[in-house]
Amino acid sequence: MPVKTIFETKIEHVSILDEQGNFDMQLGEGLIPDEDVVAMYKHMVVCRHLDEIAFKLQRSGRMGTYPENRGQEVPSLAAAYVLQKKDWMVTCYRENAGLFWRGLPMEKILLHWMGDERGNHIDECNVTPLAIAIGSQLLHATGLAWASKYKKDGAIACTFFGDGATSEGDFHEAANFAANLDLPVVFVCQNNGWAISTPTKLECSAPTVAQRGIAYGMDCVQVDGNDLFAMVKVMKDATDNARTNNRPTFIEALTYRLGDHTTADDARRYRDADELAMWEKRDPMIRLRNYLEQKDLWSSTKEEEQLAVAATTVSQVVKNAEEIDAPTANDFFDFMYTELPPQLQKQRQTLRTSSIGQDPSQIEQTTQEGVVQ
Ligand SMILES: Cc1ncc(C[n+]2csc(CCOP(=O)(O)OP(=O)(O)O)c2C)c(N)n1
Ligand SMILES: [Mg+2]
Incomplete structure (x- = not known):
């Protein structure tokens, strides 16, 4: 009997606005209206400022451990932009930008990291409390999608996790259920190259993390996770797949955390300065700002104005979080x-x-x- 190939596959990498500022018109033209790109950039300015202030709150003893989000704003923001109100966003801890876009009050994130459980009482929008137990949220998302399918309410679930989480059993169980039960889930893996101090290549021998989803029969794609346009494009495809075909998609978003793992970490002990410098040049905000300035949609004056808005907004958020009445022991x-x-x-x-x-x-x-x- 001749040996024949019974299965072949490929992983596509999607990029629209690259770090040199090249824009793929074929994929990107008309994808996001200009005013929405500006609104998302403005939002990122506020989120980045909140991130900086949260770091300082921890350093000055006014908050517990905090995981900086700096550099990873795009994947969750693009997803939140594409998702509908009825959908579920099920995150871990580096998705502030998307959570705030969905309508989670910023003080709730601060309260969470201040150790106040009221940060997890969320009735403003369909998002779940931050998952700290790595990978656990993937099962919650799969369950939510299953419930939606059962109820026929048309909602889908989009969940976020890191590269490290794909080495957890929870990922494999969630992926297996989602694919075998035809559930409308979008799995967004933020591959930032590190699981604390473990580099991705030490826990995933395959050339892409995306191909881990193939084993379960999912559609899989890799995307430049610092490219707002590419991220919106793959999210649109994945949400269509979920809504129309009840099929899960695995998105591997390549990105980088520009800060330490958390305020309890010092990444200089295991990460090369050169690697950090390379990724600082790939900062999603620099790329987007250049794009907007080239199109005459942004300027230094607008940047100054938005930084002032961010400062006022965030100082009010900190005030709200710090001045809340003490919780009762009950x-x-x-x-x-x-x-x-x-x-x-x-x-x-x-x-x-x-x-x-x-x-x-x-x-x-x-x-x-x-x-x-
Ligand atoms: C079940 C579980 N095991 C271990 C930890 C400790 N821990 C916290 S973050 C982390 C690494 C996660 O890496 P990754 O999934 O790549 O996410 P990233 O922080 O890079 O976004 C680990 C092992 C945990 N929180 N939960
Ligand atoms: Mg990681």
Whole structure:
């Protein structure tokens, strides 16, 4: 029997506005109206300022650990621009730009990193709380898409994760379910080359991360994740695929975190200065600003004005986050169950006494602090 090839595939790489400023008219013309490109650039200016201030809040002891988003603004913003209101955006922790575009109040992100659970009470838009357990959110997105399909509400789910997350079992389980059950999910992998200090090549021997999706029968594409136009293009294709065919797509967005992994990290210990310098030149905002200036849609004056808007907006956001009333101790109990089980009711009632969890009627003395509001 002759040996025959039974499966062949290829991964396409999509780029429209490259780092030299070349623009592919065939793919890019008419893709995004000029006023929307300007609006997204303005949004990025605000997001970048928030990122800088969040870093400083941590350094000055006013916030807990924070993962800088700098350099990775495009993938989530492009996705949020393409998604519909009813869709779900299910993120990890470097998607501020997209979350804010969808309508998540900025102070909620600060509250989250300040350790205040109210940052995770989200009823403004269909986004889920930030996932810190790497890869866990992929299963949530797949479940949301499955529920939407069951309910026939037409919503799709778009989830974000890093290159490192594709080495987690959760990724493989989510991908398998999504593809086998024909679920409308868009998997956006932000490949920034590193999982903390582990370079992508040490955990993925294949030439692209995108091809990990092929094993599950998904459509897979690689894109320049610092190119707003290319990212919008692949997101449009992927959301059409999800909405029309109920099929998942895997998008590998090549990007780079210009900061440390988090404020608890020092990337200089494992990353070459040359590598960083190369990616600083590929900063998505520089590229977009040059494009807009060439088209006479932006100028230094407009940049100054927008920086002033960003400063005012962000200082109000910080004020809102810092001046919020302290949470009550009862919050601890009040958001886990619809009906609190009896033993937890006892704990709630006796939270501020020295007899936590005992039957309140058995407690002889309750101090003033023991009165639970
Ligand atoms: C389940 C789990 N294992 C380990 C960690 C610790 N951890 C936090 S971030 C990270 C690396 C993630 O890398 P990647 O998925 O590439 O995302 P990036 O931070 O580069 O965007 C690890 C291992 C975690 N948060 N959750
Ligand atoms: Mg990574």
